[in-house]
Each structure stands twice: as structure tokens, then as C-alpha cells.
Amino acid sequence: MLSEFDLIKQYFTRSRPVRAVLGVGDDCALLAPTPGMQLAVSTDMLVEGRHFFPGADARLLGHKSLAVNLSDLAAMGAAPTAFTLSLALPAADRDWLAGFSSGLFALADAHGCELVGGDTTKGPLNICITIFGEIEPGRALRRDAARAGDDIWISGTLGDARLALAAYRDELDLEAASLGQAAMRMHAPTPRVALGRALAQDALAHAALDISDGLVGDLGHILTASKVGATLDVDALPAGPVLARQPKELRRRFTVAGGDDYELCFTAPRANREAIVAAGAQSGTAVTRVGRIDEQPGLRMVDGHGEPLDLGLHGWDHFVSG
Ligand SMILES: Nc1ncnc2c1ncn2[C@@H]1O[C@H](COP(=O)(O)OP(=O)(O)O)[C@@H](O)[C@H]1O
Numbered sequence: 503m504l505s506e507f508d509l510i511k512q513y514f515t516r517s518r519p520v521r522a523v524l525g526v527g528d529d530c531a532l533l534a535p536t537p538g539m540q541l542a543v544s545t546d547m548l549v550e551g552r553h554f555f556p557g558a559d560a561r562l563l564g565h566k567s568l569a570v571n572l573s574d575l576a577a578m579g580a581a582p583t584a585f586t587l588s589l590a591l592p593a594a595d596r597d598w599l600a601g602f603s604s605g606l607f608a609l610a611d612a613h614g615c616e617l618v619g620g621d622t623t624k625g626p627l628n629i630c631i632t633i634f635g636e637i638e639p640g641r642a643l644r645r646d647a648a649r650a651g652d653d654i655w656i657s658g659t660l661g662d663a664r665l666a667l668a669a670y671r672d673e674l675d676l677e678a679a680s681l682g683q684a685a686m687r688m689h690a691p692t693p694r695v696a697l698g699r700a701l702a703q704d705a706l707a708h709a710a711l712d713i714s715d716g717l718v719g720d721l722g723h724i725l726t727a728s729k730v731g732a733t734l735d736v737d738a739l740p741a742g743p744v745l746a747r748q749p750k751e752l753r754r755r756f757t758v759a760g761g762d763d764y765e766l767c768f769t770a771p772r773a774n775r776e777a778i779v780a781a782g783a784q785s786g787t788a789v790t791r792v793g794r795i796d797e798q799p800g801l802r803m804v805d806g807h808g809e810p811l812d813l814g815l816h817g818w819d820h821f822v823s824g
């Protein structure tokens with residue numbers, strides 16, 4: 503029988519913290535921020551049945567729980583430093599804990615981000631991570647900083663995670679190989695940390711966020727916060743490789759209003775186009791220009807010929823559409 507404290511010791515305590523002054527095991531962790539840097543803090547919770555299906559692979563869940571939090575740091579341009587993990591578990595299952603912790607630590611190590619504490623309790627499966635990062639003062643990519651005339655950019659591709667969800671929900675048919683490929687976008691998103699850092703450090707972008715609820719909803723947050731509008735070229739949106747093989751109507755719907763994409767949407771002055779393409783190449787992340795910020799409020803969607811499109815789509819909302 504695995505006790506609460508054995509579980510923490512065996513699966514979530516590693517030798518000595520490297521970045522933290524004091525890590526797992528005391529009432530608080532102690533962190534020593536780099537002098538002159540600002541602290542970036544974000545938290546996201548994953549709930550069984552809402553963010554993942556019951557029986558989801560533990561290793562992938564470990565990866566995704568941290569990935570969605572790293573994605574928020576990426577969206578701000580911050581460098582990850584540490585995180586806490588709060589877990590409600592229905593049982594102390596060794597196989598599940600080994601899988602979950604290995605997925606979690608593989609991604610944590612890839613980003614030099616250290617687990618410094620948390621909380622563990624019995625209950626319906628629920629995973630909450632709070633992440634800490636650092637950013638140069640004045641360099642954070644805030645939602646309220648878009649300016650009329652900016653280009654709108656998207657990292658990577660959109661829509662494959664939503665396509666997988668649709669297949670799981672029997673909203674459409676996907677052959678097994680395609681579902682397998684699309685599902686990896688849903689289960690194992692790649693946080694765009696290096697791109698976010700480059701955009702912030704070199705002051706290439708004005709505003710940014712990560713797309714978790716679908717582009718239309720998330721871009722809307724930038725427009726509201728920045729008091730601007732936008733024109734979005736729907737047919738320029740980069741569809742995921744599986745979605746790209748689907749009919750146009752579905753491609754449009756799932757790139758505009760997908761969900762679980764964890765790509766960056768950012769706005770930047772025209773003058774930075776070349777530097778942004780170079781930053782994308784440097785960080786191994788595709789970047790695509792998909793529209794522009796306007797003075798006129800509201801989001802206008804157009805097709806590849808500039809003709810208006812009324813798709814009637816909206817973002818994910820836990821209490822309205824979700
Ligand atoms: N219960 C809460 N109390 C305080 N702030 C919250 C709460 N829930 C969400 N927020 C804040 O509201 C904003 C929007 O949240 P959310 O849509 O979850 O952002 P994100 O997509 O970046 O995770 C964020 O600044 C977040 O910190």
C-alpha cells in the first residue's frame with residue numbers, strides 16, 4: 503500500500519533542486535528570482551471528463567498538464583523556471599503514477615523547469631499546475647498591446663486536435679492512421695516556448711496569447727484588451743496535416759474555432775516580417791501571417807479573395823458552449 507507521503511517521495515521528489523533554493527518537502531518552496539527580472543505566474547487545471555477522457559494515457563497526461571502551462575509562459579515570452587503540481591487521485595496506482603511522472607518530467611527537463619511543490623489528495627482525477635517564469639521588465643507580450651496596422655501571425659498549425667475530438671465524439675469518421683496522427687495534437691501539444699522567448703527578447707511582437715479555446719475566441723481577447731479590430735484571412739490559416747486533407751468547410755470551421763491547439767497568436771509591425779520568419783526558423787516553429795489589426799472594432803473574416811465570410815463560430819466556453 504502506497505501512502506500519501508511515499509507517493510510524493512517516490513514519484514514527485516527528485517534528488518536536489520537545481521534552480522530552487524528549497525524544493526519539495528517543506529511548507530513552502532523557496533525560489534531566488536534572477537535580479538532585475540519580473541516573475542510570470544500562470545495556472546491551469548485539467549479535469550477528467552472535461553479536459554481529457556476517462557482512462558487517458560497517464561504519460562501523455564503528464565506531458566499535457568505541463569505543456570498547457572508552459573504554453574501560457576510562451577504566450578507571454580517568459581522563460582520557465584519552476585512549477586507546483588496539485589493532484590486529486592482516485593487511487594494511488596503505481597503504474598499510473600510512473601507513467602504520469604515520466605511524461606511530466608520529460609517535458610519539464612526539456613525546458614529546465616523544476617517541480618518545487620504541490621498538494622496531493624484523494625478525489626476525482628484532477629491535475630492543477632501553477633507555473634513560474636521570468637521575463638525582462640517591459641518585454642512581456644501582453645494582450646492589450648496590439649496596434650492598428652499590425653500583422654496577425656499564427657505559429658504551427660491549427661485544428662487537428664479539434665478534428666480528433668470530433669472523431670472521438672463520433673461527429674465524423676476518420677480512418678485509424680489519421681485519427682492516431684491528429685490525436686497526438688490533442689494529447690501531446692508542443693508549447694512554443696523558444697518562439698515566445700525570441701518574440702519578447704528581441705521585441706518583435708506587440709501582443710500575443712496562446713490559442714486554447716479556438717482562434718476566434720482567443721484573438722477576440724486581444725482585440726478587446728487592445729481596443730482594436732481585425733481582418734482575418736480564413737483561407738490563410740495553417741490547417742494541421744490531417745485537417746488539411748478534409749473538406750474546405752471543415753477546415754475553415756476547425757482552424758477558426760478548434761480548441762486545444764496551444765499555438766501562439768501574435769501581432770507585430772510590418773517592419774518585423776523578416777525577423778519573425780527568422781525567429782520561427784531559429785526556433786523550429788512554422789509562422790504564418792493570417793491577417794491584420796484594424797482601428798475599426800470587431801473581427802471581420804474574409805476568404806482567400808477578400809470576400810466577407812460569416813461562419814457564425816465562437817470560442818470554447820466551459821459554461822456556454824463547452
Ligand atoms: N478563479 C479565478 N480567479 C482569478 N483569476 C482567474 C480565475 N480564473 C481565471 N482567472 C484569470 O482570468 C484570465 C483568463 O483565464 P483563462 O481564459 O483561463 O486564461 P488562459 O487561456 O491563459 O489559461 C487569466 O488572467 C486568469 O488568470
Ligand SMILES: Cc1ncc(C[n+]2csc(CCOP(=O)(O)OP(=O)(O)O)c2C)c(N)n1
Nearest residue numbers: 546551552553554555714715760761762818
Ligand atoms: C474529454 C474532452 N472533451 C473536450 C475537450 C476539448 N476541450 C476541453 S477544455 C478546452 C478548452 C481549453 O480549456 P481551458 O480550461 O479553457 O484552458 P485555458 O483556456 O484556461 O488554457 C477544449 C478545447 C477535451 N480536450 N477532452
Ligand SMILES: [Mg+2]
Nearest residue numbers: 545546547714
Ligand atoms: Mg486558464
